[in-house]
Amino acid sequence: MRAVLPLVLVTALLSGCSLFGSKDNNMPPSPLTKFKPTLILKRVxxxxxxxxTDHRHLLLAxxxxxxxxxxxxxxxxxYAYDADTGKRLWKxxxxxxxxxxxxxxxxxxxLGARDGRVLALQANDGKVKWRAQVSxxxxxxxxxxxxxVVVSSNDGNVFGLDASDGHQVWVVDHTIPLLILRGASSPVLVSGVALCGLANGILEAIRIRDGAPLWQATVAVARGSSELERMVDVDGQLQAMGGMVYVAAYQGRVAAIDITSGQIAWERDVxxxxGLGVDTSRVFVTDDEGRVWALDRSSGATVWRQTKLRYRGVTAPVPFDGQYVVVGDIEGYLHWMDRADGRFVARxxxxxxxxxxxxxxHGxxxxxxxxxxxxxxYRIAGATP
Incomplete structure (x- = not known):
């Protein structure tokens, strides 16, 4: 059974209505498994x-x-804080x-707003520099x-705004399905190109300077007889590394795509x-049911799969310190796994x-x-005795 997620009808997009509550699924979370921790974690x-988020399905990262x-x-x-000490710098x-x-x-x-406004603040002091409107x-x-400034709006459009004052420089329009997940991936900007995941299962490359579309790659193809079965949103965060972009789609696949040409190097039915995380040799992805996968970055071959976090609303994995992979879940836990084999090392x-x-x-x-x-x-304080 697939997770039931917050969905949005296109006709309800402007109001931001969700057809479901804020919980990520209708299945009971897998119980926490016992294990012997090998790491000591310290809250700094x-x-x-x-x-x-007011318990709404908002990814205010x-x-x-x-x-x-x-x-x-x-x-x-x-809010702005010193990353090392936590001292508040401004609000x-x-x-x-x-x-x-x-x-x-x-x-x-x-930042983006419910009514389609885009806000730009000065990073040094938090003063609002400009406000702009998208669709x-x-x-x-x-x-x-x-x-x-590249902005994806929830009706499928991608905007380019002038960073100095917010005026519109370009817009790329897209047609989106009737039923979509309530969410969107953030554009990834690399080498003058904006890489944008769309609700129709497409990854598109757009030239930042003038909004010219450069290529499209199909990550997922809509299948099934109902609108629910045909949902193929690219909502998870994209990752770019070494001339490739790594992307995943709901009810679709994980793919590695050449940033220059848009050619798919490999793809897996995950x-x-x-979304996913990437390090020098692996791609880590959380699938629709909460299983965490490690794939070989060059071929997409499975290295390991952790199945004990199903239905826990698991986040995208993040690599840590070259040795670990970390995910969060809907009950507020951080799960630390060994990068080599996926076994739990701390919670x-x-x-x-x-x-x-x-x-x-960071560091x-x-x-x-x-x-x-x-x-x-949090930091690692050492190994357990």
Whole structure:
């Protein structure tokens, strides 16, 4: 049985209505398995970063940049902290209900709103630099590079806004299916190209400078007789490394695609809406039921599969310290797995509200933001005796 996720009819996009509640699935979470921990984890600091997502299905992910970590809540409050100490540097209340962020680039913090507004804040002091309007709700983090802010709206359009004042430079229109997941992947900007996942199972490359479409690659093909069966959204975060982009689609596949040509190097039938993580030799992906896979980055071959987190609303995996892989879950746990074989090496509960956004890794620190707005930093303190 597949997970039941928050869905949206195209006719309800502007209002942001969800056909389901905020829970990620209708199956009871797999019980936590017992194991002997081999790592000792230390909470370095923890801060209250607002009121979180208000238990809506919002991926308000934090951002780490230039020694700072930035977080936002659904009420429009944005916070900056010293990434090492957790000291709060500034707070800005935008008075705007936020649904997407935090993104960055070109010295800006970028956020999306329920009513289709895009906000740009100065990263150094939190002052609002400009506000712009796109065609519908923004559920992912905008990104900026080369003087252009790239924004995906939930009606399928991709916008290029001038980073200096927010005026529209270009727009690429897309037709999306009648029924889609409530969510969107953030654009990945690399080498002058914006890589954008779409709700029709397509990955598209767009030239950042002028919005010219360069290529499209099919990650998933809609099949089935009902609109629910035909959903193929590319909603999980994309990852780019070594001239390739790695992408996953709901009820579709994981694929490695050449950024220059759009040619698919390999693909695997591992459907995912949570997304994936990448390191130098492996791709880590959480499938639609919460199983965590490790695939060979060059061939897509299975290295291992961890099956004991099914239906726990598991986030995309993040590699840590070259030796571990970490995921969060809907009950607020962080699960640490050995990169070599997927066995559990540590587990810690951040809080009981749950974790929707994948953890962030910067240096030797892992950061996580819970649904209630708790922002916490963890490090490895050593091995167990």
């Amino acid at each position: 600091w923890s801060r209250d970063a607002g009121s979180g 934090p951002l780490v940049s230039d020694g700072r970590i930035y977080a936002a809540d659904h009420k429009g409050r944005v 800005t209340d935008t008075d705007t209900p936020l649904t997407g962020g935090v993104g960055g680039g070109d010295g800006l913090l970028l 519908s709700e923004v559920l992912s983090a905008p990104r900026a590079a080369r003087g252009v 459907p995912s809406y949570a 810690i509960r951040v809080d009981s509200s749950g974790i929707l956004s994948p953890p962030l890794v 030797n620190t892992l950061y996580v933001l819970t649904r209630d707005g708790e922002l916490a930093a």
